[in-house]
Amino acid sequence: AQSVTQPDIHITVSEGASLELRCNYSYGATPYLFWYVQSPGQGLQLLLKYFSGDTLVQGIKGFEAEFKRSQSSFNLRKPSVHWSDAAEYFCAVGYTGGGNKLTFGTGTQLKVEL
Amino acid sequence: DAGVIQSPRHEVTEMGQEVTLRCKPISGHNSLFWYRQTMMRGLELLIYFNNNVPIDDSGMPEDRFSAKMPNASFSTLKIQPSEPRDSAVYFCASSLGGQPPRAQHFGDGTRLSIL
Numbered sequence A: 001a002q003s004v005t006q007p008d009i010h011i012t013v014s015e016g017a018s019l020e021l022r023c024n025y026s027y028g029a030t031p032y033l034f035w036y037v038q039s040p041g042q043g044l045q046l047l048l049k050y051f052s053g054d055t056l057v058q059g060i061k062g063f064e065a066e067f068k069r070s071q072s073s074f075n076l077r078k079p080s081v082h083w084s085d086a087a088e089y090f091c092a093v094g095y096t097g098g099g100n101k102l103t104f105g106t107g108t109q110l111k112v113e114l
Numbered sequence B: 001d002a003g004v005i006q007s008p009r010h011e012v013t014e015m016g017q018e019v020t021l022r023c024k025p026i027s028g029h030n031s032l033f034w035y036r037q038t039m040m041r042g043l044e045l046l047i048y049f050n051n052n053v054p055i056d057d058s059g060m061p062e063d064r065f066s067a068k069m070p071n072a073s074f075s076t077l078k079i080q081p082s083e084p085r086d087s088a089v090y091f092c093a094s095s096l097g098g099q100p101p102r103a104q105h106f107g108d109g110t111r112l113s114i115l
Helices: none
Strands: A003-005 A010-014 A019-021 A024-026 A032-038 A044-050 A056-058 A064-068 A073-078 A087-094 A108-113 B005-007 B010-013 B019-024 B031-038 B042-050 B053-056 B065-071 B074-079 B088-095 B110-114
Touching (some): A024 A073, A044 A056, A044 A073, B019 B088, B042 B065
Antiparallel strands (some): A087 A108, B042 B053, B088 B110
16 A cells, blocks of 8 residues: 655754755555645645656745655755745655545644744 | 635534535546544545545545535535544545546635534
8 A cells, every 4th residue: 555654743944944854655656746735724735746757846935846766755845944834744645546546644844943 | 716615614513413514626626535634643535536426435434424426516524413523624625537646636624623
């Protein structure tokens, strides 16, 4: 069965610092990978997705993620964090043959210190 | 374009009462998903529909929960009777169907409190 691991439950960074949030997936076939952000009181918003092709994908709000098949990882990065980036971030994976379901990680709560 | 619309945004009711949550998916999307989010269990998929047909309801916690999708633009999640442990935020999401799996678009959720 497919699974997604987000090893960091909480991360704190200073405003202006770089950010990397980790995501590891477990599945043998080609994964379809997503990152979402959830602000308090809101639903999940899609940041970016990877289906195929270039392993470095750009998303909204200045985020990017890199797919590394050899490491089964899809880490989210941002060069310079803004205070408004404080939120919870979810990685998700789907696969062909799994219907339209996505499996979500448990999330990483990002705190930004001013 | 309108996103996924859920109603009500907040619901407070007493144990034993029937609760109905509503969802309008994005026009043209033919997959619809109901999730529940709690601190203890995180984000759980309850049920999903393709073309108005329930495909996987293995996440529905028990018979007190039921979901319907009478047409492509409306779905309900019903809890009867409700219990305090049902308190959570319930999200509806929709996506284009087909393969590979597409990005899901979420509503803002219904925060349910059962007293």
